[in-house]
Amino acid sequence: MQSKAAHNPEPVDVLIIGAGASGAALAWSLAETRMRIVCLEQGDWPVPSAFPANRRDWEGRTYEDYAISPNRRGLPADYPINDDDSPIKVANYNGVGGGTVFYAAHFPRLHPSDFRVRSLDGVAEDWPIDYDTLAPFYDLNDRKMGVASLAGDPAYPEKPAVMPPIPMGRTGEVLGTAMNRLGWHWWPSDAAIATQEYDGRAPCINLGQCGSGCAQGAKASTDITYWQEAIRSRVEVRTGCRVARIETNAEGMASGAVYYDREGREIFQTAEIVVVACNGVGTPRLLLNSASGRFPDGLANSSGLVGRNLMLHPYAQIRGHFDQPMDSLRGSPICTWSMEFYETDAARGFLRGYAYQFSRGMGPVRTAINGMADGLIPWGADHHAAMRRLFGHSAGMVSICEDLPEEHNRVTLDESLRDGDGIPAPKITYTLSDNSRKMLEHSVARGREILAEAGARDITSKTLLPYAGWHLMGTARMGRDPERSVVNEWGRAHDVRNLFIVDGSLFVTSGGVNPTSTIQALALYIGDRIKARIYDLFD
Amino acid sequence: MERMIRPSIELTAEERGVLAMVAGYMIPASVEHGMPGADDPAILADIVASLDRDATGVRTALARILDMAGGGFGALPRDEVRDLLEAFRTGNRELAGLLEMVVARSYYADDRVMLALDLEPRPPFPKGYEVEQGDLALLDPVRARGPIWRAVDTKGDEV
Ligand SMILES: Cc1cc2nc3c(=O)[nH]c(=O)nc-3n(C[C@H](O)[C@H](O)[C@H](O)COP(=O)(O)OP(=O)(O)OC[C@H]3O[C@@H](n4cnc5c(N)ncnc54)[C@H](O)[C@@H]3O)c2cc1C
Ligand code: SF4
Numbered sequence: 149m150q151s152k153a154a155h156n157p158e159p160v161d162v163l164i165i166g167a168g169a170s171g172a173a174l175a176w177s178l179a180e181t182r183m184r185i186v187c188l189e190q191g192d193w194p195v196p197s198a199f200p201a202n203r204r205d206w207e208g209r210t211y212e213d214y215a216i217s218p219n220r221r222g223l224p225a226d227y228p229i230n231d232d233d234s235p236i237k238v239a240n241y242n243g244v245g246g247g248t249v250f251y252a253a254h255f256p257r258l259h260p261s262d263f264r265v266r267s268l269d270g271v272a273e274d275w276p277i278d279y280d281t282l283a284p285f286y287d288l289n290d291r292k293m294g295v296a297s298l299a300g301d302p303a304y305p306e307k308p309a310v311m312p313p314i315p316m317g318r319t320g321e322v323l324g325t326a327m328n329r330l331g332w333h334w335w336p337s338d339a340a341i342a343t344q345e346y347d348g349r350a351p352c353i354n355l356g357q358c359g360s361g362c363a364q365g366a367k368a369s370t371d372i373t374y375w376q377e378a379i380r381s382r383v384e385v386r387t388g389c390r391v392a393r394i395e396t397n398a399e400g401m402a403s404g405a406v407y408y409d410r411e412g413r414e415i416f417q418t419a420e421i422v423v424v425a426c427n428g429v430g431t432p433r434l435l436l437n438s439a440s441g442r443f444p445d446g447l448a449n450s451s452g453l454v455g456r457n458l459m460l461h462p463y464a465q466i467r468g469h470f471d472q473p474m475d476s477l478r479g480s481p482i483c484t485w486s487m488e489f490y491e492t493d494a495a496r497g498f499l500r501g502y503a504y505q506f507s508r509g510m511g512p513v514r515t516a517i518n519g520m521a522d523g524l525i526p527w528g529a530d531h532h533a534a535m536r537r538l539f540g541h542s543a544g545m546v547s548i549c550e551d552l553p554e555e556h557n558r559v560t561l562d563e564s565l566r567d568g569d570g571i572p573a574p575k576i577t578y579t580l581s582d583n584s585r586k587m588l589e590h591s592v593a594r595g596r597e598i599l600a601e602a603g604a605r606d607i608t609s610k611t612l613l614p615y616a617g618w619h620l621m622g623t624a625r626m627g628r629d630p631e632r633s634v635v636n637e638w639g640r641a642h643d644v645r646n647l648f649i650v651d652g653s654l655f656v657t658s659g660g661v662n663p664t665s666t667i668q669a670l671a672l673y674i675g676d677r678i679k680a681r682i683y684d685l686f687d
Numbered sequence: 688m689e690r691m692i693r694p695s696i697e698l699t700a701e702e703r704g705v706l707a708m709v710a711g712y713m714i715p716a717s718v719e720h721g722m723p724g725a726d727d728p729a730i731l732a733d734i735v736a737s738l739d740r741d742a743t744g745v746r747t748a749l750a751r752i753l754d755m756a757g758g759g760f761g762a763l764p765r766d767e768v769r770d771l772l773e774a775f776r777t778g779n780r781e782l783a784g785l786l787e788m789v790v791a792r793s794y795y796a797d798d799r800v801m802l803a804l805d806l807e808p809r810p811p812f813p814k815g816y817e818v819e820q821g822d823l824a825l826l827d828p829v830r831a832r833g834p835i836w837r838a839v840d841t842k843g844d845e846v
Contacts, residue, residue, distance in 0.1 A: 201810060201811045201812040202810055202812050203810050204796055204808070204809070204810050205737070205792075205793075205796050206796075206810050206811060207792060207795070207796065208737060208792035208793065208796060211740075211788065211792060212739050212740060220740065222740075259836055259837070260836065260837065260838060260839050261836070261837040261839055263839075264839045267839075268837070268839065268844075268845060278839075279839075298823070298826075302829060302830065302832060302835050302836070303834075303835050304836055305836065315818040315819060315820045315821055316819075316820065316821025316822075316823075317818045317819050317820075317821055318819060318821075320821045321821045321822060321825060324821075324826070327829075328825065328828045328829070331828075331832075333829055333832070333835055334826075334829060335826065335829060336821075336823075336826075353812075353814075353815025353816070354815050354816040354817065354818045355811040355812055355815055355816070356811060356816065357811055357812075363811075363812040363813070364812065364813075364815070475818055477811075477816075478816035478817070478818050479816065479818035487835065487836075488835075491835075491836075511795075512795035512800075512801070512804055512806065513791050513795045515795075516787075516791040516794075516795055517784075517788050517791045517792070520784075520791070521784055521787065527712060527713040527714075527772065527773070527776060528712060528713075528715065528769065529715055529717075531714050531715070532714075532717045532720050532722060536720075536804075539804060540804075
């Protein structure tokens with residue numbers, strides 16, 4: 149590390165590290181306290197007018213500066229992640245909004261059973277809270293993010309709809325009709341996408357580019373939702389500031405954080421409360437990098453569980469092609485879901501289950517690349533006819549499998565890899581369990597049945613999608629027992645009484661659905677607990 | 688793992704020539720569909736200008752093809768080029784996939800190609816697209832089946 153001039157800003161009451169999904173929700177929640185709140189974010193504010201959808205080469209750019217892999221992007225805001233020892237590679241976005249800038253905004257909640265897997269199925273551990281505890285915060289988050297949904301889904305306890313659902317399109321109709329013939333559950337997805345004017349956001353115009361930033365501002369990324377309100381309430385977001393470590397004092401309390409600003413200066417920010425919101429990889433990395441004489445194994449790591457129990461949600465993909473035109477590149481990529489195989493059925497040969505996300509087509513570039521990779525589009529004179537059979541005619545699904553926590557799946561510090569500021573980078577070690585493998589295989593077999601029932605031809609499947617490590621969970625989990633968890637049931641570190649964690653690291657189990665609505669509900673819940681206990685917060 | 692810092696790399700004239708032959712073979716011009724080939728000068732220039740993070744990988748792929756040809760790739764007759772490239776594609780899936788990616792992302796962004804595929808040659812924003820809402824009555828059988836979620840009581844027992 150090069151030596152840098154020190155410059156120490158005014159102390160703050162609350163220091164939030166990471167301006168993504170959870171950091172934003174927590175900042176908004178605490179803003180009403182009028183405490184002095186600062187958020188340090190290593191990236192920048194996203195610039196919607198620069199998103200790929202504005203340019204003719206929009207598809208090509210999703211392989212470059214807007215690629216979902218930080219290792220591929222390698223931009224100044226990114227830190228490298230050694231994921232060589234994992235069949236699933238990490239995807240993220242580093243900047244204000246965090247992963248919500250690139251997410252598909254598919255917004256399912258966990259189910260009541262997800263909080264009780266040990267009691268119900270004898271695996272993993274129960275959460276220290278339950279669905280009913282989070283329900284009001286799910287509802288609040290749905291309103292703040294602006295969630296489009298159709299009330300009455302029989303796969304969930306009743307939940308209010310904020311605005312009309314995203315269009316099912318032909319994909320939803322064709323696959324839904326097949327699901328009806330099979331007698332299987334399906335429903336329009338809850339999506340954090342405005343389908344009408346909402347809170348100053350314009351409605352979705354079906355750009356189909358949610359995965360590389362919504363140029364229309366219809367998708368609820370936190371840079372345009374929570375952060376706008378939090379900043380109006382005087383919360384400060386400091387961008388281009390990468391936190392190297394959290395410091396502690398003689399009482400074993402967090403005293404603040406050391407970070408590098410855009411010019412590479414080393415700065416110490418003093419704070420009364422430190423909140424980590426760096427996601428399931430960034431958070432354990434920071435805690436491990438904060439090892440000191442007082443906390444030799446990493447901060448808040450007396451359980452030894454910081455970085456362990458990494459869960460990534462193995463995904464399978466099954467796609468087919470139809471004679472009739474489908475939605476093609478138009479519309480939010482995911483339209484409907486199925487929870488038919490969500491709950492445990494021992495007869496299937498695995499515990500827990502998975503959800504399907506039904507997805508529309510792709511643009512011509514991606515159709516061609518995937519078609520050639522799958523052997524459906526040849527090189528040579530027949531290329532054009534084959535391309536025409538696929539482009540505009542495809543639809544399918546991914547299955548998202550519950551990933552059970554296993555201690556050997558983990559985030560550690562890489563021995564030699566460093567980011568642009570010289571801070572040790574994370575290393576992921578992850579193996580796919582037998583349970584996950586069986587679940588993936590089951591989902592591929594059922595997915596093929598669904599597509600065949602829908603009349604699809606040229607069906608392809610991938611039993612494990614490698615570049616799909618976008619759900620990062622479990623690496624600083626919550627619980628009542630300090631020996632079996634890193635934070636307590638309201639997010640406070642067992643070992644450091646003014647240190648909170650609010651991101652995906654908290655998850656005790658992963659469920660078989662996308663995590664962000666739960667991540668944000670948890671952040672709001674923790675914010676609520678902090679406010680309720682503000683006078684005896686450190687007792 | 689890919690590297691964070693990438694060097695800027697220019698293709699040599701020979702590499703450019705091989706890339707043109709590969710692109711032209713992969714996606715040839717089609718009179719029937721009114722489409723240019725991927726070796727069309729404007730498309731090829733875009734491919735070369737867009738190599739960016741893949742420049743090193745593409746050079747490796749081109750070197751492999753030259754190796755397989757034993758030198759005189761440019762002078763090979765058409766059917767030998769075809770045989771060689773098909774052998775390359777089968778035996779080097781990763782490198783072939785890289786060439787497919789760099790060729791397809793420029794080819795399928797070309798105005799003439801988009802028009803031939805009945806697409807308007809424009810970016811998605813700001814005009815957007817229309818998507819049918821879909822018939823929500825299709826959900827009647829799903830509703831009729833009733834709740835399928837697994838209810839649990841506060842102690843964690845199934846109810
Ligand atoms: C391509 C893609 C598609 C996805 N689709 C969906 C979906 O459809 N539905 C869904 O529920 N989820 C989806 N996700 C996942 C979703 O984005 C994440 O679950 C969510 O953003 C995680 O929230 P978080 O607060 O835990 O972390 P993040 O949102 O990742 O935020 C962490 C922030 O911390 C910052 N940070 C990290 N370390 C430091 C440091 N040392 N100093 C300063 N700042 C730091 C990062 O830059 C980042 O901004 C998707 C993700 C991706 C990448
Ligand atoms: S589909 Fe809708 S939400 Fe997604 S990028 Fe387009 S306008 Fe935004």
